[in-house]
């Protein structure tokens with residue numbers, strides 16, 4: 001098996017499980033639905049998604065990501081999005097989303 005950095009096969013970037021009982025779990029996905037990031041790796045980090053913050057019954061700040069399609073919209077596109085935001089992760093401070101995607105200071109191509 002080749003390391004992912006040298007292979008031309010991009011299958012590792014995503015898959016679609018259309019047999020999942022929750023599929024499609026997010027509305028508005030235009031490209032191939034990527035189920036790889038079903039549990040978003042950015043849940044604990046600052047992200048540009050349109051989440052709503054809330055406090056759980058245990059007093060923990062959480063994100064409601066129901067309206068977000070960023071980890072799912074296109075296998076290669078969502079892979080690139082997650083890699084970009086995990087490259088320099090910043091812990092989420094529990095606050096509301098004030099700078100949703102695309103952020104003016106960044107070059108958002110996806």
Ligand code: SF4
Nearest residue numbers: 040042047049065068
């Ligand atoms: S808002 Fe989107 S990108 Fe951010 S943590 Fe939730 S699902 Fe991930």
